[in-house]
Amino acid sequence: MAPASPDGLKVIILGGGIAGLTTALALTKYAPPNQVPRIEIFEIRPEPATIGGAVNLTPNALRMLDHLGALPIIRERDYGRTIDYLEIFDVYSGKLAESSFAGPEGKGIGNPPYKALRITRGDALKGVLAAVEKQENITMTCGKRTVKIDETKDSVTLTFEDGESVSADLLMGCDGIHSVTRLKHVEPERKAVYSGVSNAFGFAPIDKDFKVHFECTAINFARRGMLLTSYHSSAADSVYVGGLMQVEDVGSRDGWKAVGADAEKTRQELLNRFGDAKIPCIVPLIQKAQDFYLWPVFTLSKEGKWSTDRVMLLGDAAHAMPPQGESTGIVFEDTVLFARCLTRWIEKGKPNTMKEAFDAYEKLRRARIDVAFEESKSVVKTVSDAGWLGHTIKTFVVPWYLWFTRAYREKHFVEDVTTVDIGY
Template sequence: MPATQRIAIIGAGLGGAAAATSLQQAGFEVNVYEQAPAFSRLGAGIHMGPNVMKIFRRMGIEQPLEAMGSHPEFWFSRDASGEYLSRIPLGDFARKEYDAAYITVHRGDLHALQMSTLKPGSVHFAKHLSSIEETGNEVRLAFADGSHALADIVIGADGINSRVREHLLGVEAPTYSGWVGHRALIKARDLAKYDFNFEDCVKWWSGDRHLMVYYTTGKRDEYYFVSGVPQAEWEGGNASFIPSTQAEMFDTFKGYHPSVQALIENADDITKWPLLNRQPLPVWSKGRLVLLGDACHPMKPHMAQGAAMAIEDGAMLARCLQETGVSDYGTAFRLYESNRKERASRVQAVSNANTWLRTQEDPAWVFGYDLYAHPLKSESAA
């Protein structure tokens, strides 16, 4: 492989891993640098819609992911009393209409599957990026452990607190959105004593808050909830999350349906997370550096499409680089932004507004999207 093909990805999350797999499959030399000391089963539940499953089909992991995930027949929305607000068909309908399944799964299990597709030795852990230096014909990366790496282009897939973004646009902390999310996993067997139908995928709504609930495994042995709740101030300082309690949850969802109360009763390890935002970025790339996912367009999780947008970003960036080659990275980056910005910005706006599927609507513009189905939009059309 010629030296003009070296690609460094900062961050081995879902978006970084997707970009790495797509680029390696296209024949590029890719190294991924992750600040965590090792891979671990982090996170909890996550949705993967047909728009992403079609990307995983190309990567060769669609079928094993389907085997490990839960397959909801509907996305239900219900008000606090239990009345249905919407019934969005998934299941066989999604396969027929959108050409792929809709699943919910544990994020760590999905991530492990993605990591298994990467070439051995191409992921480097315990690499905390400390500085970036662009020279005339390459980028020099320095890490906190004293090591260095050289690349022709660098992809910043390092999240909302991206160091690559800081190099491009300066240091600026994300803003607290005024919302928090509570998260907990529940053993499904603990719910067997209740005479409720704990649905595969349901979002409980009231005027200013919600609770999203779904299974994370094909065995349906692990149930998960994540909330969206307004809170004027974040009490956790710089912590990414803090412990919460059943008492706080009971107070937060007072008056909700008894099945919601049952979920809270059986959630022992509840955490609370600040939901952070950034203003839309003026640029997605500069020089030999380019951003994707939360480093580029973070959004509230209320649409269950944040990780999907990062994965779509990674696949589209790979497609554009395959079109131009790394030596013409400037054209590739402009193509990437032209073909991603409108969609990612629309999803970001809908997700932040927290209106997605609350009422009966057609989700085809999200789920029916096929990243590979259309010619690349020219950079001048951005």
């Protein structure tokens, strides 16, 4: 791959997770050929975090990964499991509905068509990381804690805990919900707020003769939460078990770590909530799941500040929200749209300041994020504790809601932000 160009921007990315890595790929791919940026990624952890639950990569998410060169690697390594359709169940009465990714001809949605992919966060990250490693202009350094961010008219400088400092033309804050970039520089007063729900997840190894009630992925609604059960590899020898449920705030990040460390207590909580399920495999899957972890879902307030003159926030650092089915795809679209806006500014001869490209991106993106944020609120309501009547109403509403919103969802699935007019 092409090395960095002498005239290319120098870019720092804070955060070596999937948002930071895809941002590096997008800035590289869409840069003018003679102005490939020099990109340095700094990650606070000692190595990239390949742990976590399983996510659903919708057709628009897979389209972006394909454009960025990561999807072929994911396919080649046989990461994840293709989803033709997502099944929705009431744990007390059975199947309620399906949400299909097969498209009109059974090949997927969009042109070219993509279905969906259930994949662990770790495997998704490894696929993207492999794509990054092919790029000569991108380097990553782990174990770097940022303690100070200074911005001038001409540059932005990071100072690390070890005393080292580094400067660049542009800083990308891709460092998640508790973003140092946001909290130390862009908008310190905008702090993460607990949503009221948490995700308890683990992976259940199963034998070939273990019977499940789903083809690939099932959303199982109960009176006290929602349980996701899904294969996440072609081998089908393990099921991801993730319970999204209302949990009282424990008050601090250290407190959450302590609660989350008690795997057996988390397992018992899931059994208390879903143990009365009439679907036979639900309880055994909870019992089989290993290394249960409790992950509190934090959000940011709607809107907020995304940038300064030389610093831009992307992904959860800018607009974290409860999971609403398209969260990962939204992040990938962020990175590609921003890269296209920045490239247009470069191609125009860098008129005025870099903030011109930032403003163009925000004008394009804010409306979509605001809609997704409002949609995410319904997720919190849907998984919150409900009585018999409230749950019964929900089981009637969900199938109609899926039917009514099908065209709207597919509109997002066919979108390709690599070709959309950025109006700039």
